[in-house]
Amino acid sequence: xxxxxxxxxxxxxxxxxxxxxxxxxxxxxxxxxxxxxxxxxxxxxxxxxxxxxxxxxxxxxxxxxxxxxxxxxxxxxxxxxxxxxxxxxxxxxxxxxxxxxxxxxxxxxxxxxxxxxxxxxxxxxxxxxxxxxxxxxxxxxxxxxxxxxxxxxxxxxxxxxxxxxxxxxxxxxxxxxxxxxxxxxxxxxxxxxxxxxxxxxxxxxxxxxxxxxxxxxxxxxxxxxxxxxxxxxxxxxxxxxxxxxxxxxxxxxxxxxxxxxxxxxxxxxxxxxxxxxxxxxxxxxxxxxxxxxxxxxxxxxxxxxxxxxxxxxxxxxxxxxxxxxxxxxxxxxxxxxxxxxxxxxxxxxxxxxxxxxxxxxxxxxxxxxxxxxxxxxxxxxxxxxxxxxxxxxxxxxxxxxxxxxxxxxxxxxxxxxxxxxxxxxxxxxxxxxxxxxxxxxxxxxxxxxxxxxxxxxxxxxxxxxxxxxxxxxxxxxxxxxxxxxxxxx
Ligand SMILES: [Zn+2]
Numbered sequence: 001x002x003x004x005x006x007x008x009x010x011x012x013x014x015x016x017x018x019x020x021x022x023x024x025x026x027x028x029x030x031x032x033x034x035x036x037x038x039x040x041x042x043x044x045x046x047x048x049x050x051x052x053x054x055x056x057x058x059x060x061x062x063x064x065x066x067x068x069x070x071x072x073x074x075x076x077x078x079x080x081x082x083x084x085x086x087x088x089x090x091x092x093x094x095x096x097x098x099x100x101x102x103x104x105x106x107x108x109x110x111x112x113x114x115x116x117x118x119x120x121x122x123x124x125x126x127x128x129x130x131x132x133x134x135x136x137x138x139x140x141x142x143x144x145x146x147x148x149x150x151x152x153x154x155x156x157x158x159x160x161x162x163x164x165x166x167x168x169x170x171x172x173x174x175x176x177x178x179x180x181x182x183x184x185x186x187x188x189x190x191x192x193x194x195x196x197x198x199x200x201x202x203x204x205x206x207x208x209x210x211x212x213x214x215x216x217x218x219x220x221x222x223x224x225x226x227x228x229x230x231x232x233x234x235x236x237x238x239x240x241x242x243x244x245x246x247x248x249x250x251x252x253x254x255x256x257x258x259x260x261x262x263x264x265x266x267x268x269x270x271x272x273x274x275x276x277x278x279x280x281x282x283x284x285x286x287x288x289x290x291x292x293x294x295x296x297x298x299x300x301x302x303x304x305x306x307x308x309x310x311x312x313x314x315x316x317x318x319x320x321x322x323x324x325x326x327x328x329x330x331x332x333x334x335x336x337x338x339x340x341x342x343x344x345x346x347x348x349x350x351x352x353x354x355x356x357x358x359x360x361x362x363x364x365x366x367x368x369x370x371x372x373x374x375x376x377x378x379x380x381x382x383x384x385x386x387x388x389x390x391x392x393x394x395x396x397x398x399x400x401x402x403x404x405x406x407x408x409x410x411x412x413x414x415x416x417x418x419x420x421x422x423x424x425x426x427x428x429x430x431x432x433x434x435x436x437x438x439x440x441x442x443x444x445x446x447x448x449x450x451x452x453x454x455x456x457x458x459x460x461x462x463x464x465x466x467x468x469x470x471x472x473x474x475x476x477x478x479x480x481x482x483x484x485x486x487x488x489x
Contacts, residue, residue: 025077025128027068027195029061030084030147038087038160049176059175060087060187066177067191071199074470074478075486077128082137083198084152087160092167099185099462100158101442102194105150107204108134109218115485119236120213120220122200124153125484154198156191179468189466193457196470196477200484201458202446203235207247208439210240221484226433226445227256229426247445248437250371250390251288254430257483261429266472268424268431269453271417273298275362275389277307279412283400289415290372290388294347294379295361302416303360303385308335309401310353320349324356333357336413338397341366341388347379350386360415361386364394369437371451385415424452431476434460448476 031039041057051066053059068083075081084105091098108126109119111134127133137151149155162185163172174181177188203222204213212219223235228246234256235243246253255261275287291298310318312328321344324332337358339349350361361384365372370390389397400411425431432449434440443460455463457470457477470477 025072025075025079025081027072027081027083029064029068030082030152031061032084032086032147032149033057038158039085045175049174049178049180051175051177053175056175060173063173063175063177063187064191067188067195070192070468070470071195075128075199075481076489077124078131079124079127079133081124081127081154081199082147082152083154083156083195084147084149085156085158087158089161090157090159092159092161092164094166094169097159097162097168099162099190100156100194102154102156102197103202104198104200104204105152105155106135107213107220109216115488116221116224118216118218119224120204120218122154122198122221124198125200125221125486127153129485129488154195156194156198158190158194181464185462186464186466188468189457190462192468192470192477193462196458196481197446199481199486201477201480205235205243207243207445208441210238210242210244210247212240222446225255225257225483227254227430228252229254229430247435248439249435250437251426251432251435251449251451253433253435253445254426254428255433255480255483256430257480259479259482260431260476263472263476263479264422264425264429264431267454267456267474267476268422270419270422271300272421272423272451273387273416274418274421275387275393275413275415276418277397277411277413278304280400280403280409282403283396283411286418287389287393288371289362290374292346292350292375292377292386292388294375294377295350295382295386296384298385298387298415298417300417300419302414303336304412304414304416305334305336305359307338307362307397307401307411307413308332309338309398319343320352322352324352329356334359336360336362336415338362338364338394338401340364340394345377346375346386346388347377347382350382350384351379354382354384358384360384362394362397362413362415363388364398365389365391367391371436371449387415424449424456431480 033039039057039061043056045056045059051059051062053062104122106123107120111130113129135151137148139145139147161167173187174184203220219236226235230252275289312318320339337353353361368391372388434447434449447460448456
């Protein structure tokens, strides 16, 4: 978020100036629901976690206002920020759900005072900088007219079906204001996330195609801060093809903003899990890994050993789904075993290889894509470290292993935490954006990478351990909005 010195100076500023001049903005929730849906739902509700609304609809509105009030206290705008909200059925299955969607109602470029020319700004921020409502709602002067979703500054659609049998069954929204959500999904947290998107925490460039929003076709404000560390270009300076590649450039797209980078040491914990190959030179370097929910913790300095590919069927790659043969056991004994994903669970592979004497296991993805996801499963008898690498990285190691067997030299690697790199940042302390391959519409590029630790509000998934905080030392959301210009006078 912000570093400690920024926090201190902000506090001093608040003391030094009259209360009326403190940074603040008014955020109004505009109820777009009709009938008895959503905010108008009349089902009686018992007070919960500080939310004293008497009906389900009233409690929903109070939870929205709580998130809006929190943002309003941190931001600074002479213009009222209108959030147009409706509750509607969104994509659902019994085990997953789209919680909501959010974005600016309109975007603006070349308005009075715009810092970057020919650049799209979210409406709320454009109004703030221009110090005027660029799109007044006729409803404001003629109350008989219904409020306009287009004249609002942002639009949020929230999933009205959540918690019903076909929609993440049993896991509805928690409407209390105290974050005591238990197994439910904390609505205030979700709203805090969505309002951040509406304030500017997203691009309006299509990362899937690489095309900018338009016409006229301009970069989003967001794109000026997106630095691809492979090409060393920012998104505003790229061709559509370069942006398309960058959007799936796993963990190589970072936020190049001073406030976020100053805040990462306070927010993100040191230690990025990596596979570091020391030899041979052809494959030496660091590789992204997914961590297992079982086996030894990945730590520092980690486990170092020779990597050997499991060959449990002559001439084929090994799967490790049945007890390892004596011949293969002799080859993996005392080594880090490389085994392909597939056919059986990760825990079965790991247990078989551990029984054969392996000191660690690297599971190779069997289809291209990345970054490597974490490995699920439970088996307390597995006590060696188990990690996952991508298909492409595994192919490189396998090639080196084949060459090495002819040259009588092996592949040597360490599975461990790199303490010099924070979880969710690059080696320069820049926070990493979410750029999985394949591209995920609605999630890619406009969120932090899921490797961030502790979990961040603006990751693509709402994690149950989030706090309600949006500032350091808990969270990077506010520093990012600060980079965008939300603290400009
Ligand atoms: Zn989001």
